[in-house]
Amino acid sequence: MPILGIDYEKCIKCQECMKDCPTQNFSLGEDQNKILFNGSRCILCGHCIAVCPEDAIKYENMKDTALVFESNQDPSELIEYEVLHQFLRAKRSIRHYQNKKVPQEIINKVINSMRYAPSGANMRFFRSLIISDDDKKNLLTDAIINTLESRDTREHFQGMRMKGLDPIFFNAPHILIFNSKNPWDTRNVTIAMTYGMLSAHSLGLGSCWIGFAHGVLQDHPAIARKFTGIETYILGVMILGYPAVKYFRAPPRPPMEIKEL
Ligand SMILES: Cc1cc2nc3c(=O)[nH]c(=O)nc-3n(C[C@H](O)[C@H](O)[C@H](O)COP(=O)(O)O)c2cc1C
Incomplete structure (x- = not known):
């Protein structure tokens, strides 16, 4: 711009x-x-x-328009703290999904909101790859499980796989992999993914970080290349879909320690 x-x-x-x-x-x-x-x-x-x-x-035109606030509107009042607080607390990592694809225009909404996340020096080199094809997801899942370093976890997950379960991506309809030519983009990706996940939550979608996949794919570029085609650094992996679980309350969390100097 x-x-x-x-x-x-x-x-x-x-x-x-x-x-x-x-x-x-x-x-x-x-x-x-x-x-x-x-x-x-x-x-x-x-x-x-x-x-x-x-x-x-x-x-310059950047294929986007500025968002204009009402003349008397304080942007911080777009969402009241109490509403936002409840919304944040209500978001869960979803590990049970309906067998139903999310329409592309809804996925685009999730991705679109990531553009507005802050980023170091306002730079954004990362991009996303979406895997929705069941065969491709299955191949990737097995490759990740078979590469897990911990033998215990690997064997446990292989056993789950034999029972038709998916302990990595939870049979979610979509896997989103964020990658960048710059390894230091990792914090930018993390924040952008958080924006995306909160947007997904507001659209009635579930999501979950998949650290297991991220770990394997970032440590084993050959596996990443073979199963995703990605040649650059993999900086974050999440899943997306319609939840097949309903929560009735947000769990309590211990307070964060605050120190004053
Ligand atoms: C960086 C990161 C990696 C994660 N990786 C996984 C994962 O591989 N598998 C999984 O089931 N959950 C994963 N999670 C989800 C956490 O387990 C989850 O946030 C935590 O249990 C709290 O649950 P909540 O998000 O529903 O509040 C990950 C979360 C983060 C932030």
Whole structure:
């Protein structure tokens, strides 16, 4: 989203862009009468677009539109804390799924919400691979189980497999694998996946992190290549589908220790 500059027909010189730009790309001209933009340090975070009351920032089309808040709306009030808190507590890792594919447009909604997660220096190199084909899922499941380092777990899971169970992906209809050419994208992927999972929850979908799959695929690139075609770093794996389980309460969690220095 390269920022192209300022629309001086609209700019009221309020200097909000100058104040909010995290990398100081805006400055006052010599005569103090014009705000100047120099994008040399721009990280394309779009804060200037967000903060300008006059919509005076010009930017390249990035196949998305800015989300405009009502003039009297405080964005922090879009969801009340108590509602959000309950929503967060109500989300479970789902390990039982209906045998029903999620329509592509709903999966797109989940993926779409990940775009809006924060990321280091506003960079996003990661991409997603979705596996929905049953044969491909089964081959991947067996490959992961047979590669597990712990003999105990491996044999336990192989036994479950003999009984037709799926201890890795829980027969979920979709496996989502996030990968990037940059290994340091891992935190960005983690946060984006969390956004996606919360969105999935709001759409009535279940999801679960699959650390077992992530561990094997990141440590064994040859297996990843063979069963997923992915040549880059695998940074996160999750499953998605319609839950076949209903929860009646959110379990309690111990308080987090808070220390003051
Ligand atoms: C990084 C990470 C990896 C996880 N890997 C697995 C996994 O491989 N298999 C699984 O069944 N659950 C996995 N989980 C889910 C956790 O077990 C789950 O979050 C925890 O038991 C609490 O349950 P809740 O998410 O329903 O609150 C993982 C969670 C995280 C955050």
